[in-house]
Amino acid sequence: MAQPDPSPTELEADPDAIPDIPLSDEPTNSGPAPPNLTAEADTAMTEGTADTDLVPRESVNYAPTPDIFEENGVSSPEQVPAFVRNVHQRLTANATPEEKLLMEFLRVTDEHPDDAVVTLLRCAPSCDRAAATLWKTIASSGRTVAKVLPQLLSVMEDWPLHSTSTSDGDKTHVFALAAIRVIWEILQALQCPEPLKKYSPRLLVDLLFQISISPEQTPEEVDTLWRECQKQYNLPTDSKRFAVLTLKALLCHLECEDVVLSMERKRGWDTLLSADTHHNAVGLLAREMRRASSPLYYPIALCLLRLLTREKTSWELPAMAFLVEALDSLDMTEWSHSILEILSRHLWSQCTEMHRLVLRGLVLLSKAPGMADGVRSLTPSLVELLWYTGGELVGMVLSVLINQVQDRDIPISTPNALRLAELLPPLFGYDNIHVQLLSIYLFQKVMELAVDKSKQLLKTHVIYSLLPLFFHWHHENQDVAEACQKALLRAAGLLKRRDLVKLLKTEQPWRFGECLLENDKRRAVEYACQALPYLESPQEPVQEAALRFIGGKAPGSALPGQEGVWPGRQHRRGGAVLLGP
Numbered sequence: 001m002a003q004p005d006p007s008p009t010e011l012e013a014d015p016d017a018i019p020d021i022p023l024s025d026e027p028t029n030s031g032p033a034p035p036n037l038t039a040e041a042d043t044a045m046t047e048g049t050a051d052t053d054l055v056p057r058e059s060v061n062y063a064p065t066p067d068i069f070e071e072n073g074v075s076s077p078e079q080v081p082a083f084v085r086n087v088h089q090r091l092t093a094n095a096t097p098e099e100k101l102l103m104e105f106l107r108v109t110d111e112h113p114d115d116a117v118v119t120l121l122r123c124a125p126s127c128d129r130a131a132a133t134l135w136k137t138i139a140s141s142g143r144t145v146a147k148v149l150p151q152l153l154s155v156m157e158d159w160p161l162h163s164t165s166t167s168d169g170d171k172t173h174v175f176a177l178a179a180i181r182v183i184w185e186i187l188q189a190l191q192c193p194e195p196l197k198k199y200s201p202r203l204l205v206d207l208l209f210q211i212s213i214s215p216e217q218t219p220e221e222v223d224t225l226w227r228e229c230q231k232q233y234n235l236p237t238d239s240k241r242f243a244v245l246t247l248k249a250l251l252c253h254l255e256c257e258d259v260v261l262s263m264e265r266k267r268g269w270d271t272l273l274s275a276d277t278h279h280n281a282v283g284l285l286a287r288e289m290r291r292a293s294s295p296l297y298y299p300i301a302l303c304l305l306r307l308l309t310r311e312k313t314s315w316e317l318p319a320m321a322f323l324v325e326a327l328d329s330l331d332m333t334e335w336s337h338s339i340l341e342i343l344s345r346h347l348w349s350q351c352t353e354m355h356r357l358v359l360r361g362l363v364l365l366s367k368a369p370g371m372a373d374g375v376r377s378l379t380p381s382l383v384e385l386l387w388y389t390g391g392e393l394v395g396m397v398l399s400v401l402i403n404q405v406q407d408r409d410i411p412i413s414t415p416n417a418l419r420l421a422e423l424l425p426p427l428f429g430y431d432n433i434h435v436q437l438l439s440i441y442l443f444q445k446v447m448e449l450a451v452d453k454s455k456q457l458l459k460t461h462v463i464y465s466l467l468p469l470f471f472h473w474h475h476e477n478q479d480v481a482e483a484c485q486k487a488l489l490r491a492a493g494l495l496k497r498r499d500l501v502k503l504l505k506t507e508q509p510w511r512f513g514e515c516l517l518e519n520d521k522r523r524a525v526e527y528a529c530q531a532l533p534y535l536e537s538p539q540e541p542v543q544e545a546a547l548r549f550i551g552g553k554a555p556g557s558a559l560p561g562q563e564g565v566w567p568g569r570q571h572r573r574g575g576a577v578l579l580g581p
Contacts, residue, residue, distance in 0.1 A: 074108050077167040080115040083108055088123045091130035102137045109138055113147040115166045118174055121155065125178040126228045132185050139189035146195045153199060155179040156206040159213065160222045177222055180210060180243055181229060187249045200254055201299040205307070207247040208285075209315050211240050212278045217314075244269055254296060262288045279353060282318040286325035301326035305335060308342045317354055320346070324361045332368055339365070340374045347381055355389075359396035366403035376404055379416055386423045394427070398438035405445045412446055414454035420446045421461035428468045428484075429537075433477055440469070440483040447490045455494065462491045463520075466500075467527055467549075470512055471534045474541040488512075513549040 074083050087105050091097050109116040124131035138144050155162040161173040183203070190196070196203070218239075226239040236242050248269070251260050263269055263285060272281035289297045304319040320342075327339070343365070346358045362378070365371045385397045401420075405412065412420070420442065427439035443465065450458055469491065473484040485504060492500035499519065503512050517524055527549070534546035 074112075077112055077115060080108060080112045081119040081166045081168045081170060084116050084119040085123055088120065088130050088134065091133055092128070097133055102133075105134060106137055106141055106144060110141065110144045110147060112167075113144070114151050114164075117148050117151040118155075118164055118166050119170075121174040121178050121182070122170070122172055125175050125181075125225055126232060127178065127181045127185060128232065135182055135185040136189040139186045142192055142195040145186060145190065146198065149195070149199045149203070152179045152182060153202050153206060156183075156203075156210065159210070159217075160219050175222065175225055176210070177225055177239060180207070180239075180246060183207075184242070184246045184249065187246065187253060190253065193253045193255070196250070196253060200250065201296060201303045204247065204250060204296065204300060205303050207243050207250065208272075208282060208318065210243045211247070211272055212275070212315060212318055213240070214275045238273075240273055244272060254294075256289070256292065256294055256296070259285070259288045259292050259294060262292075279318040279321040279357075283321035283325055286322040290325065290329070297326065298329060301330060302335075305330070305338060305342070309338055316346070317351065317357075320354060320357045320361075324357050324364070327361055327364045328368070332365075332370060336371060336374055340371075340378075344378055344381070347378065347385070352393075356393060356396070359393055359400065362400045363396055363403070366400045372404060372408070372410075375400065376410075379404065383416055383419050383423065386420075386427070394430070395432065395435045395438060398427075398435065398442055402438060402442050402445070405442075405449055410449065411451045412449045414451055414457065417446050417450040417454050418457060418461070421458055421465070425461075425465045425468050428465075428472050433480065436472070436475075436477075436480050437483055440472070440480070440487050444483075444487045444490050447487075447494050459495060462494055463523075464530070466491060466516060467530050470509070470516070470549075471531070471537075471542050471545050473509055473512075474539075474545045476539050476541065509545070510548070513545075 074080055084105070087101060090101065105116075120131060120134060127135065138148055154164075155174055156176050156179045159176045162176060162179075163171065163173050165171045222239075226242075229235055229239075230237055236245070248260050251257070263281075266284060268281050268284045268288070271277045271284070286297070286301075289300070301323055304323050308316060308319050308323065323339075323342075330339070332339075339361075343358050343361050346354050347362075349355050349358065362375060362382075366375045379401070382397050382400055386394065389397060404410070424439045424443045424446070427435055428443075430436050430439065447458065447462065466488065469484045469488045473481055473488065475481045475484065485507075489501060489504050492498075492504060497519070499515050500512065503509075503515060517527065520527075531546045531549050534542055535550070537543050537546070
């Protein structure tokens with residue numbers, strides 16, 4: 001404990017020694033370095049003259065009591081802060097620490113960890129040479145480390161300042177950044193990861209949170225503290241980069257070197273430093289930890305779940321990014337209510353990324369056994385999202401709705417069935433094949449599973465879906481064409497139109513429009529207006545079908561060279577993008 005830090009030669013001779021992670025201003029992804037990153041200069045962290053801390057604590061008011069260094073040491077908790085300040089002062093004045101003094105400090109810290117931790121952070125928030133010696137003394141005892149970590153975590157979680165009162169009544173704030181600086185010192189001196197394991201999920205989450213803090217959220221006094229730290233030691237100019245180095249050191253201590261290397265190869269550490277991409281890097285970290293079967297994966301997910309339950313809005317997006325990656329590994333029986341409550345709370349988020357993560361989470365949950373009832377309770381909100389959401393998110397909403405009814409004979413309520421029947425037909429012509437297929441399939445399921453009393457009310461919507469389905473029956477994409485044929489069969493059956501059913505089964509699409517008009521002439525003008533947008537479809541078969549229907553060609557006749565041919569069947573699969581009405 002009283003020995004100086006090992007030299008580089010001694011580190012090479014001792015394979016179990018844990019070298020320091022280099023501290024520099026170089027980008028964290030400058031190259032695929034191995035997990036045991038070589039120290040630039042260990043002496044830069046342990047040697048030097050006494051520094052001037054930002055919050056000087058020495059005064060005559062804190063003089064230790066006469067018996068403070070007697071054989072029995074501190075006689076009451078109220079004496080702990082004065083004792084710690086005195087020890088720090090003596091080490092500042094003497095380059096060579098007294099072993100007896102360090103042993104007494106360790107004993108007092110073991111008995112009064114909260115007072116000792118907070119007082120030492122107040123004495124030396126920048127962690128000068130004397131303070132570093134004391135923290136390394138603490139790191140020499142696994143039992144004491146396990147006792148001081150909860151207090152350090154509490155300080156880190158109260159950004160930027162932690163307010164607490166020590167036994168002597170002192171209520172001076174301590175810096176969260178000072179606690180991170182201390183964690184680094186402990187990791188550098190700790191030889192066994194066991195003391196870390198219990199608190200490592202919280203510690204990892206807290207470090208990720210510190211990295212996410214933007215410069216706008218950092219008070220000037222925190223910047224001043226870091227400038228003092230950077231001036232004394234060879235530390236990165238950016239405190240966020242220092243937090244990344246600390247995070248990497250933690251993962252290496254916890255035997256996650258492969259995760260560190262994988263994040264390095266995929267430039268995950270640099271991505272973590274950007275406010276715009278921080279949540280993506282957190283999701284990447286989750287995937288890499290899962291791939292490596294890290295034992296931390298599940299505890300971290302539960303830690304983040306509790307954090308989201310407390311609505312810590314400043315870090316909800318990164319927390320959600322990690323949680324969504326872990327959803328299929330959580331115990332849904334125990335956490336289903338909390339997870340659904342969190343997802344439903346963010347379902348209408350104005351943040352596109354949060355919206356995407358929530359819907360991705362619901363897609364996963366909608367496939368999970370035992371979650372059907374919970375996800376179904378969100379159906380009214382999901383249906384309305386079809387009206388307000390676009391792009392990739394529409395497909396995710398449709399996937400959640402389909403997963404609720406696929407392979408299940410669960411009736412769709414009247415309000416939901418009617419609203420879906422109204423909102424789905426415009427999606428038949430969406431500019432994405434996947435969305436087209438999902439919307440057509442879901443419309444078919446609505447017609448199948450709608451409760452009996454709503455089927456009569458559905459008929460009006462179904463009638464107005466016939467023409468869009470008919471035109472997309474001519475789609476170049478074979479899957480879309482077949483999906484439309486099946487949906488038309490279901491619609492014709494619901495409307496009791498045997499004539500249409502016969503045409504569909506015999507695949508006579510060129511007669512479908514003629515038959516539709518003959519049996520419903522009063523809707524001819526409405527049908528014509530509905531068909532007009534399809535004249536501008538980028539797909540020729542759809543244009544031709546619309547032209548015939550409106551009257552460019554007599555119903556039932558074929559364009560030259562198309563006699564007896566079902567337009568669309570002669571085209572390749574996976575065709576053009578369709579801009580529908």
